[in-house]
Amino acid sequence: MSFYSEFAPYYEQVFPFREEVYDFLKGYARADGAVLDIGCGTGHYCGRFARDSYAAMGIDLDSRMIEAASTSYPDASFHCMDMSDIGTLSGPFRLMYSIGNVLSHLSPDKLERFVAKAHSLLAPDGYWVFQVVNWDAMLDRAEYLFPVKALDGGAITFHRRYSCISPERVRFGFSLMKGDSAVFSEEFALYPATAEQYRQLHEQAGFAYVGSYGGFDGGAFISERSAALVMVFRKEK
Incomplete structure (x- = not known):
């Protein structure tokens, strides 16, 4: 899934x-x-x-x-x-x-x-x-952490991060967290232009x-x- x-x-x-x-x-x-x-x-x-x-x-x-x-x-x-x-x-x-x-x-x-x-x-x-x-601005960074979003009244938090930023590829990691435990997490490539x-x-x-x-x-x-x-x-x- x-x-x-x-x-x-x-x-x-x-x-x-x-x-x-x-x-x-x-x-x-x-x-x-x-x-x-x-x-x-x-x-x-x-x-x-x-x-x-x-x-x-x-x-x-x-x-x-x-x-x-x-x-x-x-x-x-x-x-x-x-x-x-x-x-x-x-x-x-x-x-x-x-x-x-x-x-x-x-x-x-x-x-x-x-x-x-x-x-x-x-x-x-x-x-x-x-x-x-806006990849024009993002490509000047090495990484970027999005603000954490609280869901279900704070019981669940949504986390996103760009890392290894380059003109060819960006690693996109994101997860759903319940306290300190990951409900789900994944990382894959994005392609900036x-x-x-x-x-x-x-x-x-x-x-x-x-x-x-x-x-x-x-x-x-x-x-x-x-x-x-x-x-x-x-x-x-």
Whole structure:
């Protein structure tokens, strides 16, 4: 069983639905178009799009996340699948999005293939929005410890750490702790890319660059200090 399966019951506490995120995403949707959430987790954004009468689909690699999403949001469509396999989906989609640093799980060669598939799956004049860590700033560090989050009234704590940070790879360790005992812990690789690298990769795949932001409030992206990078691209007609 993966970390994410163990984490599913706590997902909403760590990553709650945020109205500003939904408003930002919805601003790029079309009333008559389908929406695809890549790395949907427990599906709360898909569920909100479905409630607002969009044809919403979410995909995630973890079966327990998809089970939770399907149960909570029956009006949306959910599939357990690797995001590298999006080419098997039936499009087109008017809006595709991925939030929560999901793209950083893809190695450079997989990311390049994914971006090409995303472009093929997107409808003409449709939008592709993604959020990742601001690797521009993170790559200046040797390691980074995230603030600890208390869950279940403090009975459980959620810990995350980036270590061995380099331009090629970052070790991502995270755990659920109950007191001094680990409920679950895991470590694996993430693959950083700078804002300029993401832009070049997307433009080479045929996307038109729309903008970069430091968060879903629409504030400017500042490479030296923004915590996140949100990028928006469009498929031209």
